[in-house]
Amino acid sequence: MFRFIKKMVILGAVVGIGTYLAFGTGVGNVLRTGYKQVKNRVESSIPTEFEIHRIEDLIDQIGPEVAAVEHQVAEEQVAVAELENKITALRTMRTGKTQEIKVIRASLDGSAPRVRLGDLVYSRDHVEVDLARRLDELKADESLIDSNQRLLVARRRALDAAKTRMLTFNAERTRLKAMVQTLRAQLAEQQTLAANCIDVNLDDSKLAQARELAARVQRKLEVNRVKIANRLGAPAAVEVPAVKVEPTATRDVLAEVDHYLGGSSDDAPRVAAASALDVR
16 A cells, blocks of 8 residues: 555656646646636536525634634623722722821931830831831832733723724624625525526527528429420510610710810801811
8 A cells, every 4th residue: 555655656746747847837827727717617606505505604603703702802801890990909008008108207207216106116126127118018019000000001902902803893794694685685586587587498590491491492393383384385484684774865965065175156166167177
């Protein structure tokens, strides 16, 4: 089996190389042209009803994909809302921490070694260490709020683009569904008209043959008539178109000559005296 496949591969390569050497680079154009012609013939032979079913099948195949994308969009909407709530909570916490830092900072005014905060008294060093910790946490919260805010902007932009894409896609799918209904109506109308039309399929060649045969029979009958007339001793009356002879109009030579010479009949004696001509 392996040897057979190997031989077929080698044979195909040899045929390809031989075709290229015989026809050159133009063989590609020939193959492409042939492929297009075959494709057009196949497409034109596909029934219209089958193609409409194919359109409906393609639209139905899109349904699960649309449902999956709609689910992703809904999940992203929920995630964006959760991120918005998180940023709001962080900002609220930041406001509270900022107020606490301000209170602690105000208690450190002066140089007293001990600081009172509420009902408790702490050493100044302890309060400064706690103040530094709180400030670092506030800065971290600020950085977290900024990063979450940038993330929120990016996710909102992506979500808006996805929703716009979904709206456009669904609108196109709805338009295609309506188009399929229109195509089905047009096909049904054409099928009804075709079923009710009278198919006038007449062969004109039969009439042409009949006319030719009638002319041949008519000529044969005419020949027989002439033969019978000749046998009876009476010449056959063959109709010959008469030649119409128009009567010759009377020619007024004198008037014609006078008109041609530009003179009149009164000048004729003077012209004759000036030149003697031999009239034949």
